[in-house]
Amino acid sequence: MPQNRAPQGRPPQGPGPQDRGSGTRASQILDGQGAPPPRRQPPAGRPAPGGGPNGGPNGNATQGFRQPPPGGRPPQGRRVPPPPPPSSYPETDREPDLITHAAHNGYAPYDDRYDDDPYDEETRLAQYSDDADFEDDPEGEGDGKKPKIPLSPMQRRKRRWKIIRRVLYAMFGLFVVVPAIAFVITYFTVDVPSPQDVLAKQSQPITFYYGDKSVMGRIIPEGGNRELLQPNQIPEVVKHAVYSAEDATFETNSGFNVMAILRSVFNQATGGTGGGSTISQQYIKQATKNDQATLSRKWTELAKSFKLNNETSKSDIITGYLNIVFFGRRANGIAAASKAYFGKDVAQLNASEAALLAGMIQGPGKDQDTAYVQKRWTYVMDQMVANHWLSPADRKAAQFPTLIPRDSQQKQDAGTLDYHIQQRILQELDAKGYSEDKLASTGAKIYTTIDPNAQKIAAQSVQDNMEGQTDDNLRGALVAVDPRTGGVVAYYGGPTTVKNDAGKDTLATDWANVPQNPGSSMKAYDLTAWLKMGKGLGETFDGTDRRELGGRVVRNAGESSSCGPQCTVKKAMEVSANTVFYDMVLNWTKPARVAEAAKEAGVQAAPKGKAKLGTSDANIALGGGATVVTPEDMAAGYASFASGGVRRDQHFVSKLTNSQDEVIFDDSAGQGKPAFDDNADKSKQIAGNVTDALGPVIAESHLKCPSGHECAGKTGTQQYDPKDSDPASYKDRNAQTWMVGYTPSVSAAIWIGGDGNKPLHDKNDKPIFGKTIAGPAWQDFMTNYLKDKPGEKFDKVDPIGKDADQVVTSSKAPPPPRETSSEQAPPPTTESSSSAPPTSSSHPTSSTTSPTRPSGIFGGGTEPGNPGSGGAPVVNGEPPRRTG
Numbered sequence: 048m049p050q051n052r053a054p055q056g057r058p059p060q061g062p063g064p065q066d067r068g069s070g071t072r073a074s075q076i077l078d079g080q081g082a083p084p085p086r087r088q089p090p091a092g093r094p095a096p097g098g099g100p101n102g103g104p105n106g107n108a109t110q111g112f113r114q115p116p117p118g119g120r121p122p123q124g125r126r127v128p129p130p131p132p133p134s135s136y137p138e139t140d141r142e143p144d145l146i147t148h149a150a151h152n153g154y155a156p157y158d159d160r161y162d163d164d165p166y167d168e169e170t171r172l173a174q175y176s177d178d179a180d181f182e183d184d185p186e187g188e189g190d191g192k193k194p195k196i197p198l199s200p201m202q203r204r205k206r207r208w209k210i211i212r213r214v215l216y217a218m219f220g221l222f223v224v225v226p227a228i229a230f231v232i233t234y235f236t237v238d239v240p241s242p243q244d245v246l247a248k249q250s251q252p253i254t255f256y257y258g259d260k261s262v263m264g265r266i267i268p269e270g271g272n273r274e275l276l277q278p279n280q281i282p283e284v285v286k287h288a289v290y291s292a293e294d295a296t297f298e299t300n301s302g303f304n305v306m307a308i309l310r311s312v313f314n315q316a317t318g319g320t321g322g323g324s325t326i327s328q329q330y331i332k333q334a335t336k337n338d339q340a341t342l343s344r345k346w347t348e349l350a351k352s353f354k355l356n357n358e359t360s361k362s363d364i365i366t367g368y369l370n371i372v373f374f375g376r377r378a379n380g381i382a383a384a385s386k387a388y389f390g391k392d393v394a395q396l397n398a399s400e401a402a403l404l405a406g407m408i409q410g411p412g413k414d415q416d417t418a419y420v421q422k423r424w425t426y427v428m429d430q431m432v433a434n435h436w437l438s439p440a441d442r443k444a445a446q447f448p449t450l451i452p453r454d455s456q457q458k459q460d461a462g463t464l465d466y467h468i469q470q471r472i473l474q475e476l477d478a479k480g481y482s483e484d485k486l487a488s489t490g491a492k493i494y495t496t497i498d499p500n501a502q503k504i505a506a507q508s509v510q511d512n513m514e515g516q517t518d519d520n521l522r523g524a525l526v527a528v529d530p531r532t533g534g535v536v537a538y539y540g541g542p543t544t545v546k547n548d549a550g551k552d553t554l555a556t557d558w559a560n561v562p563q564n565p566g567s568s569m570k571a572y573d574l575t576a577w578l579k580m581g582k583g584l585g586e587t588f589d590g591t592d593r594r595e596l597g598g599r600v601v602r603n604a605g606e607s608s609s610c611g612p613q614c615t616v617k618k619a620m621e622v623s624a625n626t627v628f629y630d631m632v633l634n635w636t637k638p639a640r641v642a643e644a645a646k647e648a649g650v651q652a653a654p655k656g657k658a659k660l661g662t663s664d665a666n667i668a669l670g671g672g673a674t675v676v677t678p679e680d681m682a683a684g685y686a687s688f689a690s691g692g693v694r695r696d697q698h699f700v701s702k703l704t705n706s707q708d709e710v711i712f713d714d715s716a717g718q719g720k721p722a723f724d725d726n727a728d729k730s731k732q733i734a735g736n737v738t739d740a741l742g743p744v745i746a747e748s749h750l751k752c753p754s755g756h757e758c759a760g761k762t763g764t765q766q767y768d769p770k771d772s773d774p775a776s777y778k779d780r781n782a783q784t785w786m787v788g789y790t791p792s793v794s795a796a797i798w799i800g801g802d803g804n805k806p807l808h809d810k811n812d813k814p815i816f817g818k819t820i821a822g823p824a825w826q827d828f829m830t831n832y833l834k835d836k837p838g839e840k841f842d843k844v845d846p847i848g849k850d851a852d853q854v855v856t857s858s859k860a861p862p863p864p865r866e867t868s869s870e871q872a873p874p875p876t877t878e879s880s881s882s883a884p885p886t887s888s889s890h891p892t893s894s895t896t897s898p899t900r901p902s903g904i905f906g907g908g909t910e911p912g913n914p915g916s917g918g919a920p921v922v923n924g925e926p927p928r929r930t931g
Contacts, residue, residue, distance in 0.1 A: 239331075239351050239354045239355045239358060239359075240331070240334040245334045245367055245370075245371060249273055249275060249370070249371060249379075249488070250268035250273065250484075250487040250488060251268065251273050251274060251275055251487055251488070251489070251490030251706055252265045252266060252267050252268065252272055252273065252274065252383075252460070252487075252490065253265065253266040253483070253486050253487055253490075253491050253493065254490075254491070254492045254493065255462075255464055255469065255472065255493050255495060256492065256493065256494045256495060257495060257497050257498065257499045257502075258494075258495060258496050258497055258498050258499075258534070258536070258701070259498070259499060260494070261499065262462055263462055263463060263464045263468075263495065263497065263499075264460065264461055264462030264463060264464025264469070265460045265461075265462065265464070266469070266483075266487075267377070267457075267460055268487055271373070271377035271378060271379045271383070272377055272378050272379060272383040272386075272387065272456075272460065273370070273371075273378075273379035273380045273382075273383050273490075274380055274382035274383050274490065274706065275370045275380065275382075275490060275706055276366065276369070276370060276380070276381070276382050276393065277366065277707070278362045278363060278365075278366040280382075280393070280394070281365070281366055281369060281381065281393065282393065282394060282396060282401070284396065284397070284398050284401050284436075285369070285381060285393065285396055285401045285404075285405075286365055286369075287401075287431060287434070287436035287437075288398065288401035288402045288404070288405035288427055288431060288436075289326070289365070289368075289369065289401075289405045289408070290326075290434070290436070291402075291405065291427050291430035291431045291433075291434055291436065292402075292405040292406055292408060292409070292423075292426070292427045292430065293325075293326050293329065293405070293408060293409075294324075294325045294326040294327075294329075295430065295434050296325075297325060297326045297327070297361070297365065298361060300325055300327075300356075301353055301356050301357075324348075325352065326364070326365065326368055327352040327355055327356055327364055328348050328349070328352045329368065329372070330352075330355070330364060330367055330368040330371075331348050331351045331352050331355065332348060333368070333371050333372055334367070334371065369381040370382075372408055373408075373411045374387070374388075374404055374407050374408065374411050375387075375407055375410075375411035375412055375413070375414040376388065376414055376453060376456070377457070378456075381393050381404065384404050384407070385400075385404070386456050387456045388400075388403070388404060388407075388414075388450055388451065389448065389450065389451060390451045390455065390456065390459075397448075398428075398431065398437055398441065398445065399424075399428070399445045399446060399447070399448045400448045402424055402427040402428045402431065403420065403423075403424045403427075403447075403448055405427050406420070406423030406424050406426065406427045407420070407423065409423070410423065414450075414453070415453070421447060424447060424448075428442055428445060429442070463499070465502070465538070465539075465543065466543040466554070467538065467539075467540040467541075467543060467557040467559065467560070468495075468497060468502075468538050468699070470557065471535075471538065471557075471560065471699055472493060472495060472699045472700060473486075475698060475699050475700055476493070476700060476703070479712075481703065481711075489705040489706060489711075490705060490706025490707075491703060491704070491705060491706070491711075492703070492704045492705070492706065492708070493700055493703055494700070494701050494702040494703070494704075494715075495699050495700055495701065496529065496532065496534025496535050496536060496698065496699055496700070496701050497535065497536060497537065497538065497699070498536040498537065500832070501527055501536045501537040501793075501832050502536075502537045502538070502539070504537070504827075504828055504831045504832050505525045505527060505537035505538070505539040505795075505828055506525075506539045507827075507831075508525065508797075508824045508825075508827040508828040508831070509523040509524070509525050509539055509541075509797065509824050510523075511824075511827065512820050512823050512824040512827065513799075513820065513824075515810050516809065516810050516820070517808075517809075517810050517812075518807055518808050518809070518810075520801040520802065520805045520807060521799060521800075521801065521807060521820075522541055522556075522558050522799070522800060522801060522802060523539075523541060523558065523797070523798065523799045523820070523821075523824070524539060524540050524541055524557075524558035524559035524561075524678045524797070524798045525537065525538075525539045525559070525678065525795060525796070525797045525798075525824065525825075525828060526538050526539075526559050526677075526678045526679045526681075526682040526795070526796050527682060527793055527794065527795040527796075527828070527832070528679075528682045528683050528686045528697050528793070528794045528795075529686070529717075529792065529793060529794075530686040530687070530689035530690035530693075530695070530789065530791065530792065530793070530794055531690065531695075531717060531792065532695060532701075532715070532717030533683070533686070533695030533696050533697050533698055533717055533719065534697075534698060534699070534701060534717065535679070535682075535697055535698065535699050536793065537795075537828075537832075538559055538679070538699075539559065540556075540557035540558050540559035540560060541555055541556065541557070541558045541559075542555050543555055556802075558678075558798065559677065559678045559679055559798075560657065560677055560679060561657075561677060562657045562658055562659065562675035562676055562677050562680075563675055563676070563677070563765070563783050563798060563800055564670050564671050564672075564674065564675055564765040564782075564783050565670035565674065565675075565676050565681060565763050565765075565783075565785055566669065566670045566671070566762075566763030566764045566765040566783060566784070566785055566817070567604075567623045567625070567669060567670060567761060567762065567763045567764060567817070568670060568681060568761045568762065568763030568785045568786075568787045568796075568817075569641075569645075569667065569668070569669065569670030569674065569676075569763065570620060570623070570628050570668070570669070570670075570761060571684075571685065571688070571737055571741060571761055571787075572641050572644045572645040572648065572650075572684070573628045573631055573632055573636065573641050573644075573668050574616065574620060574628075574736075574737055574740055575641075575644035575645075575647075575648065575723060575733060575737055576632075576636040576640035576641045576643070576644040577616065577631055577635065577636055578733045578736050578737065578847050578848075579640070579644065579723060579724070579733060580635070580636065580640075581847065581848055582616075582635075582847070582848045582849075583616070583736070583846055583847045583848025583849040583850060583851070584615060584616045584617035584736060584739065584740055584846060584847075584848075584849070584850070584851040585615055585616070585617070585846070585848065585849030585850045585851040585852075585853055585854040586615065586616050586848065586849050587613045587614060587615050587616075587854065588614055588616070588619060588624075588626070588627040588630055588631065589612045589613075589614070589626065589627070589630070590603075590609055590610035590611055590612070590614030590618070590619050590622075590624040590626055590627045591609055591611065591612055591626065592608075592609045592626065594626040594630070596626070596629055596630055596633055596634075596665075597633050597665065601625055601626050601629045601630075602625065602626075603623075603624055603625050603626055604623065604625065604764065607622060608622050608623050608624055608625065609622070609624060609626075610622050610624050610627075614627055615851045615854050616631075616740065616851070617739070617740045617743075617851035618851070620740040620741065620743075620744065620761075621740075621743040621744055621747050622747065623744075623761075623762070625669055628668045628669065629665055629668045629669060631668065632665045632667065632668035633665040633668070638661070638662040638663070638664065638665055638667045638668070639662045641660075641662075641667050641668065642660035642661075642662050642667060644723070645658075645660055645676075645684060646660070647687075647694065647722050647723055648683075648684035648685070648687040648688070648694070648722055648723075649680070649683035649684040649686060649687050649694060649695075649696065649697060649722075650676055650680040650681070650683070650684045651680060651683075656677070656680065657675075657677055657680075658675065658676040658677060658680050659673055659674060659675050660674055660676075661673030661674045670763060670765065671765060678796045678797070678798045679697060679796075681785070681787045681796035682697070682787065682794050682795055682796035683696075683697035683794070685760070685787050685788070685789050685794045685796065686789065686794035687722040687723075687734065688734045688737050688738050688741070688759070688789065688794075689738075689789035689790065689791055689792075689793075689794045689841075690719065690734070690791075691731045691734055691735065691841075691842055692721060692722050692723055692724075692727070692730035692731040692732070692733055692734035692735070693719040693720070693721065693722060693727075693730070693731075694719055694720055694721070694722035695717055695718070695719035698714060700714070701713070701714055701715040702714070702715055722734070731842070731844060732844045732845060732847060733847065734844075735841070735842060735843070735844030736844065736846060736847050738759045738841050739844075739846070740851075741759035741760055741761055741788075742757070742758075742759045744759070744760060744761050744762070745758055745759065745760055745788065748760075748762050748786075748817065748818040748822050749818055749822070750786075750788075750818065750822050750823075750825070750826050751826060751830075752790070752829070753790065753829050753830045753832075753833040753834070754830070754838075755837075755838030755839075756790045756791075756792075756829075756833050756836075756838055756839050757790060757791070757839065757840045757841050758788055758789065758790045758829065759788060759789060759841070760786065760787055760788020760789065760825070761785075761786075761787055761788070762784070762785060762786050762816070762817025762818055762821070762822060763783075763784065763785035763786075763787070763817050764781050764783070764784050764785070764816050764817050765781060765782055765783035765784075765800075766779075766780070766781050766782065767780045767781055767782040767804060767805065767806040767807070768782070768804050769806070773806070777806045779814050780806035780807060780808060780814045781806075781807060781814055781815060781816065782800060782801055782803075782804050782805055782806065782807060783798070783800035783801075784798070784799045784800060784807075784815055784816055784817045784819065784820065784821045785797065785798055785799075785817050785821055786817050786818070786821035786822045786824070786825040787825075788825055788829070790829065790833065790839055791839045791840070791841060792833070792836070792839055793829070793832060793833070795825055795828055795829060797821045797824050797825045797828070798821065799815065799819075799820045799821040799824070
């Protein structure tokens with residue numbers, strides 16, 4: 048671009064074209080005059096307006112768009128001070144430029160926009176400055192910086208209030224907005240335990256009832272007694288007392304009380320007492336079992352409490368709280384506390400008693416501190432008056448309530464519940480899917496079949512007949528079952544505690560649930576298997592003593608147990624002839640059928656029960672060897688005979704409900720099914736024939752039926768297996784004795800024996816038998832239990848097979864023992880009186896023989912070099928023993 052030159056002879060004036068623009072130069076040339084007055088330059092370091100050196104956005108003064116006025120656009124809504132009057136330029140001898148020849152960018156053509164006037168500069172900058180930019184101190188005067196204008200008092204006040212406002216805004220955001228946002232987030236993220244959920248997790252007492260609905264006893268949870276109530280079961284006076292003690296605004300607050308929280312903070316700061324938690328907050332703490340003294344726990348507790356009140360009714364909250372709060376004396380909840388302190392139901396509490404319980408919430412462990420209890424009672428009573436829940440007249444008349452002894456409720460809870468019965472009940476329910484934890488969670492009410500009178504008589508019968516015995520090894524048990532329902536009416540397994548070697552009490556064994564060899568009481572199942580084959584009581588066997596059967600010599604239990612070479616099955620049962628029943632099982636029914644008959648009757652074999660029914664040899668015929676059963680099994684099995692062939696499983700529980708009396712199951716009807724045959728009439732006929740055979744045993748055992756009641760039964764004895772070091776007198780001693788018998792309404796089994804294989808004796812140092820202790824104990828129980836009850840008789844049935852009353856037996860001397868055979872030869876079925884009995888001579892020799900020393904029912908034999916030894920095979924490590 049050509050440089051601006053002054054006319055010759057005249058000095059150049061004003062800035063060059065780069066500062067004035069091409070339009071100015073053209074104007075000068077046209078009018079023939081010199082340049083306009085010189086233009087001021089911007090201060091050092093400050094760019095020219097517009098961003099370029101020439102004032103335009105890009106330094107080009109010829110751009111045609113409009114630019115903001117000097118100083119920029121004023122902010123909207125802000126008052127701008129009026130600009131100072133424009134300074135006059137020096138007079139020049141020239142005409143003004145034509146506006147069409149000047150660069151136009153929105154500014155006055157002669158406005159250089161770089162006025163050094165401090166007022167102009169401050170005015171322009173004030174449009175964009177904040178009040179905080181003004182400083183009182185005009186600093187920088189000495190270092191070349193322009194001084195700042197001092198603030199007026201109005202501006203200073205304005206600035207101070209602005210600072211205060213900002214601080215308040217910050218505090219509001221910090222202490223209100225942020226916590227509110229955090230609270231909302233917490234509210235939607237926390238889970239609130241509903242009263243129903245909490246109730247499901249609470250362990251409640253398990254209550255046991257006798258068959259007559261009277262309370263037998265209770266199992267108290269480890270954490271203490273608790274009874275869960277429904278909202279309509281809590282009296283208003285109790286609620287008002289608790290409100291007065293803990294949270295008077297409960298009915299109106301939203302889960303927390305701000306004033307109470309502030310009061311709590313003040314108390315803690317000044318050393319005072321009193322908390323700020325509402326009942327809702329306390330409920331959350333109790334329900335979650337979280338009482339840590341942390342801010343996070345308290346924060347979430349507030350959110351949960353607020354949410355709880357939004358989702359749950361006040362009635363449910365106070366009920367849930369009163370169901371779980373601890374009152375002392377091992378009482379959880381108001382219902383348990385009412386009984387622990389006053390021995391009454393919560394519905395019977397008056398205002399004075401309710402106030403005492405409410406006052407104990409803050410100090411549940413101080414129930415023995417009389418001064419503390421009195422102080423809390425007074426406070427609650429006064430608060431009830433202040434809140435208009437108790438009239439001043441009633442307050443004045445109120446007396447401090449009388450408390451029951453501290454441990455009296457625990458004794459009442461224990462009741463008369465026998466530990467052995469308790470365990471059998473829990474085992475039965477557990478097998479049905481109701482564990483103890485599940486029962487406790489529902490506050491189960493267990494209605495048992497135990498008759499309190501029968502239970503008392505059972506224990507007394509055994510204890511009375513054991514009294515005076517000198518053998519410390521003797522133990523006893525009795526179980527009685529109702530044949531009409533299958534329910535166990537009496538269960539005595541011995542004492543629940545015994546002294547150990549150190550003289551301390553230890554838990555005793557439940558002998559009613561320990562399997563033992565049943566001895567000859569097993570013969571009832573031998574006969575059942577025989578009858579199921581269609582054979583009758585009139586069939587005859589060789590009932591003489593010392594018969595060789597299956598390669599061994601079988602003995603009877605004395606002269607009275609033998610019945611000649613032609614002994615009917617019925618007579619053999621009456622005298623308990625071992626040779627007849629061993630022969631019957633070995634050669635006719637076989638052991639498996641006997642085991643099947645026992646199971647059909649009600650003997651519960653493993654794994655369902657504890658019984659074992661050995662079928663590997665014929666020892667099951669006499670209840671020896673591997674065959675073991677419990678007294679409960681025998682009582683239940685004989686009950687199927689008493690009921691006329693109807694099998695009803697023995698059980699202890701007739702009905703189960705929860706704490707609210709909602710029925711879970713009800714087995715009180717006692718439904719049964721035919722035991723021994725699918726045909727009910729056939730099953731009844733079999734049971735009736737067994738009863739016909741067992742009836743005469745009672746008199747044979749020197750026992751009597753209860754007056755007006757027909758009865759039947761069988762004794763049993765298992766011989767002691769002597770050791771080489773034993774005295775000679777031990778060879779005739781017994782280890783187990785039984786008496787099992789029944790009437791149409793009750794079946795009872797009594798076991799008297801030792802713990803394992805031990806030689807037992809009576810008070811005269813004589814061997815004991817089934818009729819020694821067990822028989823009299825059975826008679827005492829049956830007589831006392833059935834006293835004053837209507838008489839009863841068994842139903843008559845037709846005989847199966849040969850009728851025993853039609854058979855004439857021989858009394859000839861018994862023949863010498865003969866070998867037996869494993870081949871079966873059925874006994875004659877003709878009803879002639881001269882028919883030959885199914886003697887051992889009709890059977891081939893058994894192939895399962897193994898010589899061993901004589902023991903039990905086996906004696907005399909063929910072992911070389913040892914006259915008198917028997918051919919008894921070893922069963923489970925032990926040879927079979929004599930039974931009676």
